[in-house]
Amino acid sequence: MVGTRRGREATPAEFALLGLLALSDDRRHGYDLSREFQAGGALADVIRLEPGMLYHHLKRLEGRGWAEATREPIPNRPPRQSYTVTAFGAEALDRWLREPVAHTREVRLEFLVKLYLAHLRGPGLAGRLVAEQREILSGLAASLRDQGERLGRGTFPAAVNALRLAQTDAALAWIDGLEQPTRT
Amino acid sequence: MVGTRRGREATPAEFALLGLLALSDDRRHGYDLSREFQAGGALADVIRLEPGMLYHHLKRLEGRGWAEATREPIPNRPPRQSYTVTAFGAEALDRWLREPVAHTREVRLEFLVKLYLAHLRGPGLAGRLVAEQREILSGLAASLRDQGERLGRGTFPAAVNALRLAQTDAALAWIDGLEQPTRT
DNA sequence: GGGATCATGTAACAGGTTACATGATTCA
DNA sequence: TGAATCATGTAACCTGTTACATGATCCC
Numbered sequence: 001m002v003g004t005r006r007g008r009e010a011t012p013a014e015f016a017l018l019g020l021l022a023l024s025d026d027r028r029h030g031y032d033l034s035r036e037f038q039a040g041g042a043l044a045d046v047i048r049l050e051p052g053m054l055y056h057h058l059k060r061l062e063g064r065g066w067a068e069a070t071r072e073p074i075p076n077r078p079p080r081q082s083y084t085v086t087a088f089g090a091e092a093l094d095r096w097l098r099e100p101v102a103h104t105r106e107v108r109l110e111f112l113v114k115l116y117l118a119h120l121r122g123p124g125l126a127g128r129l130v131a132e133q134r135e136i137l138s139g140l141a142a143s144l145r146d147q148g149e150r151l152g153r154g155t156f157p158a159a160v161n162a163l164r165l166a167q168t169d170a171a172l173a174w175i176d177g178l179e180q181p182t183r184t
Numbered sequence: 185m186v187g188t189r190r191g192r193e194a195t196p197a198e199f200a201l202l203g204l205l206a207l208s209d210d211r212r213h214g215y216d217l218s219r220e221f222q223a224g225g226a227l228a229d230v231i232r233l234e235p236g237m238l239y240h241h242l243k244r245l246e247g248r249g250w251a252e253a254t255r256e257p258i259p260n261r262p263p264r265q266s267y268t269v270t271a272f273g274a275e276a277l278d279r280w281l282r283e284p285v286a287h288t289r290e291v292r293l294e295f296l297v298k299l300y301l302a303h304l305r306g307p308g309l310a311g312r313l314v315a316e317q318r319e320i321l322s323g324l325a326a327s328l329r330d331q332g333e334r335l336g337r338g339t340f341p342a343a344v345n346a347l348r349l350a351q352t353d354a355a356l357a358w359i360d361g362l363e364q365p366t367r368t
Numbered sequence: 369g370g371g372a373t374c375a376t377g378t379a380a381c382a383g384g385t386t387a388c389a390t391g392a393t394t395c396a
Numbered sequence: 397t398g399a400a401t402c403a404t405g406t407a408a409c410c411t412g413t414t415a416c417a418t419g420a421t422c423c424c
Contacts, residue, residue: 013412029376030377031374031375032375042340042341046344048413050413050414051376052376052377052378052379052412052413052414053413055375055376056411056412074374074375078377079375080375081375081376105292108348112347116340156299156300157229159299162361163358166355166357167292167351167354169354170350170351171347171351173350174350179337213404214403214405215402215403218403234384234385234386235405236384236386236387236405237383237384237385239403240384258402258403261391261392261404262402263404264402264404265403
């Protein structure tokens with residue numbers, strides 16, 4: 001994401017980390033979490049997270065009271081910081097997982113992260129998310145179609161609108177064809 | 185754009201400004217250019233450019249030797265900086281306008297800016313750009329389709345791949361349906 | 369002996385967002 | 397009288413990228 005969060009509580013990267021923390025029963029530390037974002041990890045193809053930013057985000061989650069850290073000194077190693085989600089953090093995560101994204105361009109990253117985490121948290125959550133996202137996209141497509149009729153054809157603004165509509169329809173078709181992923 | 189330009193010479197916003205300067209015979213100043221990015225301007229729906237960034241980018245174009253400024257003192261006003269494109273800047277612009285974008289996600293902003301400017305600079309340029317962009321997207325779609333067969337169905341990575349393919353196919357279909365926009 | 373792994377970060381750089389400052393003139 | 401227009405910017409903030417630092421241990 002670029003610039004300010006504009007009302008959003010946190011970035012998709014932060015929610016991804018929060019979600020991973022929430023999914024595991026025991027505490028997890030940064031190096032451990034970083035494996036999920038390396039080649040082969042499930043989220044590697046969706047969101048890119050270098051170690052530097054990962055540790056930065058963990059600090060921010062802690063600062064916001066969404067995660068708690070325990071310092072374990074380890075001989076001959078930098079002390080390990082292990083994190084767990086707080087009740088406050090779990091609430092924020094669930095709120096986020098219930099909220100579909102507002103724009104087609106956010107499907108590619110933010111919605112995919114939500115989908116991944118929602119599915120792991122429970123099939124019902126994922127199903128509701130998908131249904132609500134479908135509604136949003138369907139509304140966007142309808143208003144783009146209206147706009148398209150007003151714009152006609154052959155002009156640049158009409159081409160811009162047509163691209164947006166094509167992308168939105170494609171996302172809709174994709175979401176309709178989604179099977180409940182059973183394996184990860 | 186996010187983060188580093190990674191080998192790119194400038195941001196789409198800078199090329200948009202450079203292109204607008206190159207298209208007008210006379211010199212243009214910042215306030216004048218800013219109208220193109222306000223509601224009603226052709227580029228308003230494609231790229232967002234607040235005055236602060238616009239003036240910043242103009243300075244950068246000047247610093248890179250792509251544009252030249254003349255200061256005209258105006259009574260009771262801040263002195264007006266009017267810009268023209270240098271030969272060096274015009275070369276950079278033409279190079280950029282010949283280059284299709286490498287990823288589907290860049291179609292929405294960067295390719296649209298290229299298309300708009302290329303069309304105004306000459307129908308041949310736009311035609312070639314569209315043809316080359318088609319090739320790139322077609323190659324991307326083919327490799328996503330390959331990958332999709334390897335991934336099968338029902339898993340999260342398969343769903344991620346399917347979304348990318350759907351978006352790329354949609355961009356391809358859109359580009360095939362593009363008419364030469366005659367009006368702007 | 370040399371590289372991968374474990375584990376956490378810092379620092380420099382790049383670039384975008386939002387709000388504000390300035391101050392005259394024109395128009396309703 | 398007050399808002400919009402002309403015209404250019406600054407400052408504070410937020411986020412991400414890239415490269416590097418540290419230092420032990422494990423494996424070939």
